[in-house]
Amino acid sequence: MCSTRPGALGPAVGAWVAEAIGPRARELGAELVPVSLADLELPFLDEEEHPSSGVYRQEHTRRWSELADAADGFIVVTPEYNYGMPATLKNALDYLGREWAWKPMGFVSYGNTSAGTRAVQHAKQVVTTLRLVPLGATVAIRIADATEQGRVLPDAARASAATGMLEELVRVAHALRPMRERARADSTPLISLPGAYVRQLTADDAPEVAVLQRCCWVDEALANDTLDLPTLRESVAEVREWLAAWRAWGLWRDGRLLGMVRARQTGADWHIGRLAVAPDLRGQGLGRRLLQLAEAAAGPEVRRFALSTGAASSGNLALYASEGYRTLSGAIDGVVSLAKDAQPILAAVGPAEVETVRPDPR
Template sequence: MSTNKTRVLVLVCSTRPGALGPAVGAWLTGTIAPRAADLGAELVPLALADLGLPFLDEEEHPSSGVYRNEHTRRWSAMVDAADGFIVVTPEYNYGMPASLKNALDYLSREWAWKPVGFVGYGNTSAGTRAVQHAKQVVTTLRLVPLGATVALRIADAVHDGEVRPPAAAADAAIGVLDELVRLAHALRPMREQARPESAAGPEPGSYLRRLTPDDAPEVTVLQRCCWVDEALANDPRTVPALHESVEQVRDWLADWHAVGLWRDGRLLGMVRTRRVDAEWHVGRLGVAPDLRGRGLGRWLLRKAEAAADPSCRRIVLSTGAGSRDNIALYRSEGYRPAPRAREDGTIRLTKEPLRTG
């Protein structure tokens, strides 16, 4: 799983001039900021009044992801980059404001599998009816509403024109953030799997996605699990995957095109590729030891081959000269080993790429 901070968009929904919303939003972010730092969360305040969204004016349905207007593309990018949301909303006539409903209606996929918490404010009901109204809508967008909420009764929260809620409200706000961050982590695999750039994997619930330097901790752990057999069959000193630090893994993840097979937040397998002159180099093909024998390595290898630059003359990979199982797999996939091992104890195998058309 990515080690990026959890990005929380704090949406202040009232667009009415002189509204209380910005002050409530400022109180909220100030109250939960220390806790956010402890949790590794990034708070991003945003007022819908500043966003300037007109009433929905896109021709295509939001589920298409086809946006004609720049304001929609800008809003899409903001929501897509977030891992969760805290909505600061007033209550208007037993419901949420039109500005919030409109902002929700603009998008579709960008909301999916992200937690949303609410801070409601109002008079008699302290905004609770607006929150319940909004929860009916957000679930349709596959947002996941929290159980924890903050309900501010204006008479109790505003003193001498300043927002100063009782201590219990601050505790509730921290509780919302705690629950949101935990749920954002739990839902991350579902968000990743739903992204357009992810591809379905061979195991039920698995998916393939690009590995980035943020995945270095998981890649390091997988390497050390997978390459133990390599070390037993060869000279352990010649197996870099067993000795690399997280920072070294982070460095090569930035230079290679690496993909990982994931399921429920676990990295099941990986492979990396890149072009070197007229050759397509494949490396670090590994599958978690408890999942071997299911064809995952062969599946990943074929994915790596399919990504080869069409102008490359051959596909090249290496393995330990003593790694009989690896060599047998590569032979069965059409690779030809060199007649003798290299000085570092590895053997080079090559294959002509499949030409189509």
């Protein structure tokens, strides 16, 4: 809500918006977080550094940055002042930089003659410069027709328009997610695929992970003459469960999961598994780079990297051997365990400690 004027209609319009779209937001899994610029108490821009630097010295800027950064999209409730948006909205936009990039923005405007639509047109010129994506769907409220005694009157058509705007906001936010992630992803020198980036996987990625597993482990099933592989039978719920228990990384490009790897620590061992690259991208060294990325994530207390693969998975075995892994023992139930030292082991250990590792499910 943009108006900071005492007695403004903005809070009533904001309350109406929340009530109108709340049920549909819950169905879509979208969390609504009301923010009032009046409560933020932003002075006119008072940061020394340019917003694009992300260097904020003022507490009010850092607070505003955290709120905007956490959002996947915005609905702006704004009045129209003299054929334009209020200065408070322009000021709030000017405070930040990267927090806005590749996020959709919808508008609910209110005013007299034009129902606030000129404020929206004014704002769109600014938000596109900040790489925000304004929606086509808007809600315009003409004060004389739609309000009474400081509240917005119920109206089915207006509520339907607000719900439609929310649905468009969620769709566009989802479509722009790869752009947001690419803009924010840490540089990963190991990954040289143009346009690709690596980020940690979460439970929300379970459907994509399940699909990639089934694509990648068909070859393993054929090579090892078995369909009894967890990767081929796991449900999305089961994938979501192990994503919560492991650290996992995904290689993404344009919203597609291209590769992945997972790891977790057990004692002094760093278990690595589920190393996969989409079949159409194999042969480019991506699997090797994902393996190296997983190794680099191990803590200083880790003494050994451990993994397992099918006894007949010749390509996997060749990759691991080239990266310094050694076979620990013969195949057990068609699974070969491998390991390599993570760093020099200072304490003397017995042969049994060095040469045995419990196979982790592939």
